Amino acid sequence: MRSRSDRFxxxxxxxFAAVAFAVLCLCVCIGSVSISLADTLxxxxxGVKYQAGWTSAAPEGLQASIILSVRLxxxxxxxxxxxxxxLAGGAMQxxxxxxxxxxSTLGVSSGAALGAVIAIAxxxxxxxxxxxxxxxxxxxxxxxxxxxxLTLAYRLDYSLAxxxxxxxxxIFSMFVSSLMNIIVTFAADRIQNITFxxxxxxxxxxxxxxxxxxxxxxxxxxxxLRRAQELNAFAVxxxxxxxxGVDVRRVKLVILITVSALIGVCVSIGGSxxxxxxxxxxxxxxLVGPNHRRLLPASLFGGAVFLMxxxxxxxxxxxxxxxxxxxxxxxxxxxxxxxxxxxxRRRG
Amino acid sequence: MKHNKFLxxxxxxxxxxxxxACGGQxxxxxxxxxxxxxxxxxxVAAAETTTEEVSEVAAEETAAEITETKTEVSEEASEADGxxxxxSGPVTVTDMLGxxxxxxxxxxxxxxxxxxxxxxxxxxxxxxxLVGRGTYxxxxxEVLDVPEVQxxxxxxxxxxxxxxxxxxxxxxxxQTEEQAAQLEAAGVQVVISDAQDIAGVYxxxxxxxxxxxxxxxxxxxxxxxxxxxxxIEEKSGGDGSQSIYFEVSPLEYGLYTAGAHTFxxxxxxxxxxxxxxxxxxxxxxxxxxxxLERNPDYILTITLYYGEGPTPEEEILGRxxxxxxxxxxxxxxxxxxxxxxxxxxxxxxxxxxxxxDFVYGEGAE
Amino acid sequence: xxQVNDLTVRxxxxxxxxxxxxxxxxxxxLMVAGPNGAGKSTMLNAVTQGTVYTGQVLFExxxxxxxxxxxxxxxxxxxxQNHFAEYAFSVxxxxxxxxxxHAPGMRSRSRWYAGSDIGRGGGDDRAVEDALALTGMIxxxxxSILTLSGGELQRTFxxxxxAQNPKLxxxxxxxxxxxxxxxxxxxxxxxQWLQTPGRAVISVVHDLSLAKAYxxxxxxxxxxxxxxxxxxxxxxxxxxxxxxxxxxxxGWMRQMLGQWTE
Numbered sequence: 001m002r003s004r005s006d007r008f009x010x011x012x013x014x015x016f017a018a019v020a021f022a023v024l025c026l027c028v029c030i031g032s033v034s035i036s037l038a039d040t041l042x043x044x045x046x047g048v049k050y051q052a053g054w055t056s057a058a059p060e061g062l063q064a065s066i067i068l069s070v071r072l073x074x075x076x077x078x079x080x081x082x083x084x085x086x087l088a089g090g091a092m093q094x095x096x097x098x099x100x101x102x103x104s105t106l107g108v109s110s111g112a113a114l115g116a117v118i119a120i121a122x123x124x125x126x127x128x129x130x131x132x133x134x135x136x137x138x139x140x141x142x143x144x145x146x147x148x149x150l151t152l153a154y155r156l157d158y159s160l161a162x163x164x165x166x167x168x169x170x171i172f173s174m175f176v177s178s179l180m181n182i183i184v185t186f187a188a189d190r191i192q193n194i195t196f197x198x199x200x201x202x203x204x205x206x207x208x209x210x211x212x213x214x215x216x217x218x219x220x221x222x223x224x225l226r227r228a229q230e231l232n233a234f235a236v237x238x239x240x241x242x243x244x245g246v247d248v249r250r251v252k253l254v255i256l257i258t259v260s261a262l263i264g265v266c267v268s269i270g271g272s273x274x275x276x277x278x279x280x281x282x283x284x285x286x287l288v289g290p291n292h293r294r295l296l297p298a299s300l301f302g303g304a305v306f307l308m309x310x311x312x313x314x315x316x317x318x319x320x321x322x323x324x325x326x327x328x329x330x331x332x333x334x335x336x337x338x339x340x341x342x343x344x345r346r347r348g
Numbered sequence: 349m350k351h352n353k354f355l356x357x358x359x360x361x362x363x364x365x366x367x368x369a370c371g372g373q374x375x376x377x378x379x380x381x382x383x384x385x386x387x388x389x390x391x392v393a394a395a396e397t398t399t400e401e402v403s404e405v406a407a408e409e410t411a412a413e414i415t416e417t418k419t420e421v422s423e424e425a426s427e428a429d430g431x432x433x434x435x436s437g438p439v440t441v442t443d444m445l446g447x448x449x450x451x452x453x454x455x456x457x458x459x460x461x462x463x464x465x466x467x468x469x470x471x472x473x474x475x476x477x478l479v480g481r482g483t484y485x486x487x488x489x490e491v492l493d494v495p496e497v498q499x500x501x502x503x504x505x506x507x508x509x510x511x512x513x514x515x516x517x518x519x520x521x522x523q524t525e526e527q528a529a530q531l532e533a534a535g536v537q538v539v540i541s542d543a544q545d546i547a548g549v550y551x552x553x554x555x556x557x558x559x560x561x562x563x564x565x566x567x568x569x570x571x572x573x574x575x576x577x578x579x580i581e582e583k584s585g586g587d588g589s590q591s592i593y594f595e596v597s598p599l600e601y602g603l604y605t606a607g608a609h610t611f612x613x614x615x616x617x618x619x620x621x622x623x624x625x626x627x628x629x630x631x632x633x634x635x636x637x638x639x640l641e642r643n644p645d646y647i648l649t650i651t652l653y654y655g656e657g658p659t660p661e662e663e664i665l666g667r668x669x670x671x672x673x674x675x676x677x678x679x680x681x682x683x684x685x686x687x688x689x690x691x692x693x694x695x696x697x698x699x700x701x702x703x704x705d706f707v708y709g710e711g712a713e
Numbered sequence: 714x715x716q717v718n719d720l721t722v723r724x725x726x727x728x729x730x731x732x733x734x735x736x737x738x739x740x741x742x743l744m745v746a747g748p749n750g751a752g753k754s755t756m757l758n759a760v761t762q763g764t765v766y767t768g769q770v771l772f773e774x775x776x777x778x779x780x781x782x783x784x785x786x787x788x789x790x791x792x793x794q795n796h797f798a799e800y801a802f803s804v805x806x807x808x809x810x811x812x813x814x815h816a817p818g819m820r821s822r823s824r825w826y827a828g829s830d831i832g833r834g835g836g837d838d839r840a841v842e843d844a845l846a847l848t849g850m851i852x853x854x855x856x857s858i859l860t861l862s863g864g865e866l867q868r869t870f871x872x873x874x875x876a877q878n879p880k881l882x883x884x885x886x887x888x889x890x891x892x893x894x895x896x897x898x899x900x901x902x903x904x905q906w907l908q909t910p911g912r913a914v915i916s917v918v919h920d921l922s923l924a925k926a927y928x929x930x931x932x933x934x935x936x937x938x939x940x941x942x943x944x945x946x947x948x949x950x951x952x953x954x955x956x957x958x959x960x961x962x963x964g965w966m967r968q969m970l971g972q973w974t975e
Contacts, residue, residue, distance in 0.1 A: 032635035062672060066637045069669025097799050123656065201602030203636055206668060233810050235800050239793060240870075242763060244877055245786025245814030290800035320638040321628055324602065 008297045012288070016301035020079070023305045027075045027312050028067065032319040035063050043067045077205035078311040078325070079304040080213035081266045082276055084221065086303020088262040089277020090284075090296055091224045094231035095255050097238070098165055099282060099340055103142075103263040104274035104333075106165065107172035111145025112138040112260075112267040114176050114183075121183050135212075139264030145172065146256050166341075202270045202311065202325060209269050216265045220258045221300065227255060228292035235290060273307070273326045275333020280306050282340060441555050443539040444548070445520065447528075451537055454561025455515040459508055461499040465517045465541050466491050467693035468553050471569050474560040480511040487686065487695070505530050515559060517541050543692035546577070546614055552692060569694050576697040577618060580704040586620020590707075593624040593644035593675070596631055596690075598651045598660065599667060605634050612648070612689045615700045619707060621646065640673060646707060647675040648682045650690060659683070682706045714739050714913050715760070715881055719768035722755050722937075729755045730766070731937035737881065737930070742907060742914040744928030744945060746921060748958055752937040753917040757883050760915075761791055772881070786814035790879030794886045796866050801857040804850055804869050805841065811876035812837040844875035848902060864895035871899060875906060882906070884916035888923075900927055921962065925949050933957055 029040045046059035047068045059068060089102040103109045115137035118124075124133040149172055157164040224231075230251045233241035242248045266273070280303040281295060288294040310328040317323065440450045459480035460466045466485040469478050475490060482499030485491050495511065498504045499518075505527060508516060513536055520542045528538040539559065543549045550570050557566020594612045597604035606612040607628030616623045624642040625634060651660040658666060661681045670676045688699025715737040722730040730752040737743045745753045759766040762777055762785065770777040772788050780788070790811075816837065845851045848868045858866060867887065874882060882903070888896040904927055907914055918924045924931060928945035933953050941953045954962040 031637050033637040033641045060672075062640060062643070065669035065672055066640055070636050070640065073668075099799065123654070125656065201600075203602045204599035204667070229810075229813060232802070232806065233813060236802060236807060236810060237797065239763070240796075240810070240873075242782070243761065243786065243791040243793075244810055244873070245783040247782035285800070290802050291806055315635055315637075320625065320634050322602070322633045322635045324633065 008288075008294045012294070013297065016298055020301040020304050023308050024075060024079055027078075027308045028071050030312060030316060031066070031071055032315055032322070033066055035066065039063055040067055044072075047072075073207045073210055074202055074205045075308060075311070076207075076210040077213060077269065078202050078307050080210065080217055081202065081270050081273065082280070082303040082305070082307025082310075083300045084213065084217050084262040084266050084303070085273065085276040086280035086284075086299040086306070087217075087221050087224055087296060088259045089303075090281035090292070090299040091227075091231060091255055091259055092277070093281055094235040094292055094295075095252065096165070097235055099285075100165055100278065100337070102275070102278035103259070104272065104276075105278055105337070106146070106149050106169045107176060108142050108145050108149070108260070108263050109267055109272040109274065110173045110176040111148075112142035112264045113272045114145075114179055115139070115141025115264070116268050117180055117183055121186070135265055135268040138268040139261050142264040142267070143257060143260035145176075146260055148172070150256075203322070205269065213265065213269065216261065220261045223254065223258045224262075225296050227251060228296055231255070231292040231296075232290075235292065271326065273329055275329045275337065276303055276307055276310075278340075279329075279333050279336045282336065439558055439561070441539065441558050443555065444542045444551065445540040447540065449537050449539050449559075451515065451559060455513075455537075455559055457511070457513045458515045458517065458560065459497060459511055459513040460485070461497070461503065461516070461518040462541070463487065463687070464543070464549075464691040464693040465519075465552070465556065466494075467691065467695060468541075468556050468569075469560070471694040472553065472557050472560065472562045472565040474556075474562050474565075477560060479513055480508060487693075503527060505534075509534050509536065515539065517556065517559075544609065546573075546611065546696060549573075549692045549694075549696060553694065573694055573697040576701055580700055581618045581620075584619045584704060584708055586707075588620055588622045590620075590645040591622040591624050591642065592616050592646040592648060592707075593639055593642070595647060595649040595651065595664070597633075598649070598663060599636065600663075603634050603636055603639065604631055606630075606690075607632050611692065611696055611699075615689060615696070615703060618700065619704055621707065636669075640669060643672075643674055645674045645678075646680045646682070647673075648684060648689075648703065650684050650687070652685055653683070680706075714741075714773060715915070716771040716774075717756075717760070717768070718771070720756065720759055720766055720770065721768050722752070722759055722764055722766045729937050730759065732768070733934075733937070733939055735932050735939065735942050737913050737915055739911055739913055740907065741929045742904075742916070742927055743930045743932060744924035744949075745915060745917045745932045745934060746919075746924055746949070747934035747940070751934040753934055754885050756934070757791070757885055757915070757917060760883060761785070761789055783814040786877060786879065788879055789881045789883060790874040790877045791883045791885070792867075792871055792874050792887050794889050796870055798858045798861075798866070801859050803855050803857060804861070804872075805845070805854040807858055807869055808841050808844055808850070808854075808872045808876050809837065811844065811873035811878075812840055814877060815840075840876045840878060841872075844872040847875055847906075848872040849898075864891050864898075867891060867895065867899065868902075871902060880912055882912070882914045884914065886917050886919060889919065896923070903927075921949060921954070922966065 028044070029035070029037055035043075040063075043059055043064050044067065046055075046057075046064065049055045050058050085103065092101040092103070092106070093099050095101075103112075116134040118141075119134040119137035124137060149168055152172075153164055153168045156168070230241065230246050233244055233246045234251075238248060241251075263277075281299045283306075284298045284302040285295055288298045307325070307329070310332070311325050314323040314325045314328045438450055438452055439454055440448060442448050456477050457479045458469065458474070458477050460469060460478060461482035463482065463485040466478065466481050467487055469475055470488050470491065475488075478491070478494050480497045481491055481494045483496055484499070485494075485496075497507045497511070503518070508531065516531055516536050516538045518538065518540060520540055531538050539555065541552045541556065543552045550573070553566050553570055554563075557563045557569075594606040594610075594616075595603065596606055605625045605628065607623070607625045607630055609630060613623045613626060624639070624644045625632070628634060647664060649660045649664060651663075653659050657663075660683045661679075664670065664681055665676055665679065667676075675681060682703065684699060684702060686695075688695050688702060717733060717735050720730055720733040721728065733752075733756060735743070745756070747753055755764060758764045760770050760777070762770075772780070777785060777788075845854055848871050850865070850868055850872055853861070853865065858869060861869065871887075884903070887903075888899050891899065900923060903914060903916075906912065925945060928949070930943070931945040931948035932942045933940040933948055935957045940957055941948045951961070951963045
């Protein structure tokens with residue numbers, strides 16, 4: 001009878017998770033300062049023992065500091081940021097039936113960044129929650145940008161052709177960058193903060209950040225994963241989705257809010273990191289096919305792996321100098337972008 | 349100046365690896381061209397200025413080569429100015445791009461685009477002749493009353509011409525030649541001031557002093573800087589066993605440090621301190637792990653404090669994993685917030701003194 | 714089964730569908746004909762709630778507007794004229810999407826098929842299997858839809874709507890760009906599907922011969938209005954057609970066919 005290949009099988013899950021875990025270990029073991037594998041493992045083991053309460057001696061020393069306080073939280077944040085961005089990208093590509101749709105190509109990340117910059121410029125802070133101001137503003141602006149972009153796009157071209165998507169993305173990004181310049185002019189005293197913020201950095205990521213990301217990933221990632229079948233329908237065509245009984249408006253709204261939340265949180269923690277959401281689902285689609293029941297969970301792991309490796313390159317290639325992570329992802333992403341664009345143009 | 353430099357440094361890193369970065373950085377795209385120009389031109393400028401114009405300062409290095417030109421310059425100077433030091437005839441200088449600039453007489457209306465040149469003008473007592481300033485000029489406080497003009501990539505010729513200056517002092521940038529030609533056609537002389545090291549700062553002060561007819565004051569300022577530097581260099585007696593880490597950008601935005609060939613590095617050497625990141629060129633993004641491993645004895649941060657949240661010192665003290673760093677253990681962190689050590693201006697001496705006091709002064713152990 | 718009362722669709726000042734009334738009963742195949750721009754497709758869109766309209770669309774006496782999306786899809790299925798595939802879904806995956814309204818989201822799949830309980834998810838599997846078999850797509854079930862010909866793609870979506878198993882099937886020029894073989898195939902398949910009691914079909918057609926051959930009922934539209942509505946034999950005659958198309962329709966058809974007599 002009908003094969004069950006439309007589900008992410010347990011074995012596939014195991015393979016993807018194992019690869020992601022292996023890469024995570026690799027990224028914790030390798031860094032700007034070289035620490036042997038044995039030392040890394042022993043430090044990690046000490047950390048586990050201490051956290052579990054088996055010993056009261058907290059791990060100490062340079063190596064413990066580097067691994068437990070610097071590398072591990074950073075790698076965790078990077079992994080989850082990658083996972084969230086890839087999931088958001090995968091959902092957008094399905095929803096809009098366009099393989100070039102993504103937070104960075106559409107300009108949603110720029111929108112989120114604008115929100116965060118406004119929060120910095122106006123000094124919007126919630127008492128007790130140092131990051132909440134930028135985060136909330138980033139999410140709100142990500143959503144507003146998405147709504148604005150899509151309204152514009154649908155007005156111009158209902159079928160959302162690839163060219164339209166790119167055009168709108170470019171126009172919107174330019175618009176946002178001019179708004180940013182205006183803000184920078186008015187908030188000249190905070191220009192240093194703003195300049196560095198837009199560069200984006202996952203340096204100094206803490207376990208607290210990792211927890212926030214985990215929470216967001218579980219809640220919003222969960223919502224997207226549960227909408228896999230609807231996304232399949234959208235990926236076939238939006239009209240078809242309506243005809244087979246998908247509540248098109250509601251599902252669209254849910255996905256857009258969810259994607260905004262994922263992108264907003266990632267941007268507020270790590271700055272705008274481009275192309276992860278574009279490239280990962282694309283590569284993953286080649287491996288597991290376009291069915292979102294398989295594509296989305298695979299993208300989750302794929303995004304984590306992609307960004308962890310990009311971060312590893314950023315950290316170690318020019319040591320002690322560190323590259324902005326966005327540089328590495330953009331480098332890979334821009335090439336991919338051209339390949340995808342070329343292919344879709346040729347087919348269209 | 350500081351921010352331009354900031355961007356320049358960052359973009360230099362970006363540029364080297366991201367010709368492909370499509371998203372987000374569109375706004376800074378223009379400046380990438382600037383960076384290239386800056387790096388290229390300054391090397392040329394440095395070479396040329398030393399041979400033609402700099403007298404005492406660079407003498408140690410290039411004494412043999414410049415003897416000839418030096419005499420030429422001083423002869424010319426003594427012919428022109430006489431005993432008073434106030435020059436009234438035509439003034440000719442070679443600016444820091446190697447261009448020869450002649451003024452009919454010393455300038456009385458001047459526009460300066462960089463913060464450091466504004467500082468120099470005030471230091472030599474020519475502050476009242478400043479009729480326009482660049483966006484980021486903020487020291488001394490009086491400079492804020494001077495009309496602001498766009499600087500950097502947004503430099504606006506009309507805006508500058510409207511102020512009717514005789515002289516425009518600016519730093520190197522890609523549009524320099526075109527802009528200079530346009531301005532010169534409109535009767536405004538353009539000189540380029542672009543110091544890359546302390547010797548360069550002396551050159552700039554001397555050049556501006558001559559242009560403004562304040563040669564004596566300029567010489568005094570230079571002398572005072574030299575005295576301060578010599579004093580702290582002698583008193584410090586450091587042997588390079590203690591290290592210092594300069595933090596230009598905090599962890600939250602990604603660590604940046606000042607490596608070799610920066611003013612901070614030069615001052616550290618003067619004080620007998622070892623710059624932790626002397627192996628890095630200019631202002632550079634660096635890895636957090638490396639700071640922990642290199643374990644500095646002192647930390648100097650130039651992060652600004654906006655009166656909310658932890659102060660920059662507190663923030664560094666509270667960083668996870670930094671508790672074993674010697675500077676953090678000893679709370680040996682200094683926060684300089686007025687660009688004392690990041691601008692090629694007379695206040696470098698003040699900054700050096702502050703660092704000296706912090707490391708070797710009363711409070712230090 | 715379907716009752717359309719006073720249906721009007723306006724885009725700004727433009728009236729696309731103008732106070733339209735008609736009904737479709739079980740077992741009927743309603744052919745909607747008329748020149749381009751008569752408002753035929755817009756009318757279908759209004760029936761599936763794909764556009765804003767005034768008036769009423771009642772399905773078995775219930776207002777379609779009040780039904781939830783999935784419930785609506787169990788009543789009315791649609792086969793469109795064109796399909797533009799972007800991603801390499803398999804034929805099977807596209808057909809399986811037809812079952813969405815029977816078990817929306819990630820909830821357990823339908824046990825029911827043709828009125829009997831055949832175990833967890835069995836209903837979906839059987840429906841997909843039958844639809845693939847009926848449309849002759851079984852051998853290509855694993856094939857990517859990007860590699861299908863126009864006719865195969867149309868059959869895939871026909872299989873999807875069969876798997877959806879609605880009571881009323883709406884077709885918007887379903888064979889417009891298909892060659893004769895597929896045209897015949899698709900109309901035969903739909904005609905066969907209609908044999909089961911409790912079903913009805915509405916299709917927009919340009920080919921009046923097809924309309925006459927398969928239709929039991931016809932609705933002739935022009936400028937958004939119903940020119941005539943009734944049994945296919947009564948409506949698809951020169952009296953109405955000539956005025957709507959402003960030409961001698963039957964004469965033209967005879968002339969065309971005349972070329973084939975030997």
